[in-house]
Amino acid sequence: MINNRSLLIVGGIAAIAWVASNSLYVVDATERAVKLRFGEVIEEDIQPGLHAKVPITQTIRKFDTRVLTLDTQASRYLTLEQKAVVVDSYVQWQVINPTRYYEATAGDELQAVRLIEPRVDESLRNEFGRLNLQQIISERRDDLMTGPTEELNRLMREELGVAILDIRVKRIDLPEDVSSAVYDRMRSEREREAREWRAQGQEESERIQANADRRRQVLLAQATERAETLRGEGDAEAASIYAEAYGQDEEFYTFWRSMEAYRQSFTGDSDLLVLDPSSDFFQFLKQPTGRQ
DSSP states (O other), X not given: OHHHHHHHHHHHHHHHHHHHHHHEEEEOTTEEEEEEXXXXXXXXXXXXXXXXXXXXXXXXXEEEOSXXXXXXXXXXXXXXXXXXXXXXXXXXXXXXOHHHHHHHXXXXXXXXXXXXXXXXXXXXXXXXXXXXXXXXXXXXXHHHTHHHHHHHHHHHHHHTSEEEEEEEEEEEEOOHHHHHHHHHHHHHHHHHHHHHHXXXXXXXXXXXXXXXXXXXXXXXXXXXXXXXXXXXXXXXXXXXXHHHHHHHOHHHHXXXXXXHHHHHHOOSTTOOOOOOTTSGGGTTTSOOTTOO
């Protein structure tokens, strides 16, 4: 009797434990869940915490809602001018609607990746197809992916219940034949810009040189004018001094001027002057009147 009672108690405790373990479940902070009854969703977007369910008839599917990364294969796309580029990219996505996600993928992450990847490829193909090679090279990669990210995010929210948070281009390569053509065009463009800069520099140099020459001529003219003015003032001052000195002693001044003339005239042994001996030039070489 006692043994049967103990068995009943143990069995009851085990049954309670089984019911409790199959009736209670925990959703982590990084998860969202849906409640199913025979595969049909009866409760959506269950938040983190402790929850209850009916054993056997109800099941719980949990989904990771952290940001996930899909590293896509490098693909070859054609630009607007039909030039090929090889693009290596990755996508960041996140489950935001557990019910829609479950219905579209059965909660299988690999299935979600298989559905997202071709959409990303199509979006990138369309984006690169509307741009020429120069735009792809010159534009910032973040700006280049803004349009595809927004469009794909809108579609994936509706179709899969996931958000496309970002599409990032890791690398854009050019096939060898395209690279040669691009480099040649870039080199030609740089050479053209260099010629323009050199032409502008030459024009500026000539303008500066012309201004300098004009300024030089102006300065020389001003200096010549000033020199002539000073020379004229000096000559006038000298003439005034000579006149004043001459007026003080005319006889001495005449004598001094004659001596200077003699000195300048007879500087060499072969000097010869043909003059009238009675001319005034020899007045100071004659014997003074009244002297023997």
